Amino acid sequence: MKNILITGCSSGFGFDAAKHFAQKGHQVYATMRNVAGSNADKAKALEQFAEEGGYSLKVVELDVLSDESVKNAIAQVEDVDVLINNAGRGFGGPIEAFTSQQILDQLDLNIVGTARVSTAVLPKMRAKKSGLIIQVSSTAGRAAFPGFGVYHASKWGLEGMSEAMRYELAPLGIDVVLVEPGPFATNFFGAMVNAEDQEVAEAYAHVGEFFGGFESQVKGLFEDANAPTDPQIVVDIFEKLIEMPAGERPMRTIAGLDFGFQALNDATEPIRKAGLAGMGIDAWDGPQG
Numbered sequence: 001m002k003n004i005l006i007t008g009c010s011s012g013f014g015f016d017a018a019k020h021f022a023q024k025g026h027q028v029y030a031t032m033r034n035v036a037g038s039n040a041d042k043a044k045a046l047e048q049f050a051e052e053g054g055y056s057l058k059v060v061e062l063d064v065l066s067d068e069s070v071k072n073a074i075a076q077v078e079d080v081d082v083l084i085n086n087a088g089r090g091f092g093g094p095i096e097a098f099t100s101q102q103i104l105d106q107l108d109l110n111i112v113g114t115a116r117v118s119t120a121v122l123p124k125m126r127a128k129k130s131g132l133i134i135q136v137s138s139t140a141g142r143a144a145f146p147g148f149g150v151y152h153a154s155k156w157g158l159e160g161m162s163e164a165m166r167y168e169l170a171p172l173g174i175d176v177v178l179v180e181p182g183p184f185a186t187n188f189f190g191a192m193v194n195a196e197d198q199e200v201a202e203a204y205a206h207v208g209e210f211f212g213g214f215e216s217q218v219k220g221l222f223e224d225a226n227a228p229t230d231p232q233i234v235v236d237i238f239e240k241l242i243e244m245p246a247g248e249r250p251m252r253t254i255a256g257l258d259f260g261f262q263a264l265n266d267a268t269e270p271i272r273k274a275g276l277a278g279m280g281i282d283a284w285d286g287p288q289g
Helices: 012-023 040-053 067-074 100-128 149-172 205-222 232-243 261-278
Strands: 003-006 027-032 057-061 082-085 131-136 174-181 252-255
Touching (some): 003 012, 012 027, 012 040, 027 040, 040 057, 057 067, 067 100, 082 100, 100 149, 100 174, 131 149, 131 232, 149 174, 174 232, 232 252, 252 261
Parallel strands (some): 003 027, 027 057, 131 174
16 A cells, blocks of 8 residues: 555546546545635545545545645645655647746746655655655657647656656656656647737637647547547556556656657657766666565
8 A cells, every 4th residue: 555645636637536546446546726715526436435444544635736735634644655746737829929937837837836746755765765756748748749848848848847856856766757648638729828919819820720639539539439548557657657666667668649659758758768877877867675
């Protein structure tokens, strides 16, 4: 049994993962913001699920955008064996149409938010010289498309930060890995934040056309029973990574539709490892088992 803390449990991967790991006998801390407000129904659903099944699942208020909220949340939990940094959201539209504050908001949510939570759990992980941090990135963290530039910036940044964390924490017994989902049947598009300056956005009709076509294509795949868009695929990858011995977990795992980016990961992985060897830190690529 492990103590698993998951952010962003009001929907999508987080909601499903909280239920799955509770059913498997783990102590789950399902965190989300606005537990008593806009997410009250989701919080109640998880609490009722736990009560009816006799599962060890606790819903905790946590807003990854707030240092104080994160601090208060972590004070309510026991030692965290596994942190799944899942909370996030996408911003869509031409880059010129975003205000600088919107861009900062996207980076704060998808990069700084994960750092806030990681920083809060790391002291106890370091003390016991073990732990696993799963960073939920995206295939959008490996390549770029028009209309997703601000979102790409956040996920590319998360990729770089997480890779550095992996090397910094491995000698301390802590593992950091990235999971890179493609499109899944969640509410990603429905929850997307649009660029604020729609007058500027109208000058990018070609981007809007691409974006709309891409969204329609992806949503069409959600109706295809043979397409790998079931969110459980991602939850199963979380579980596989948790069960792997320390030192054997891959740096990156793509989930679902990869748009060919698995080939990109396969091609760059030997280069990444060679770079570590060249710097004399190849032993820092994950904890030594």
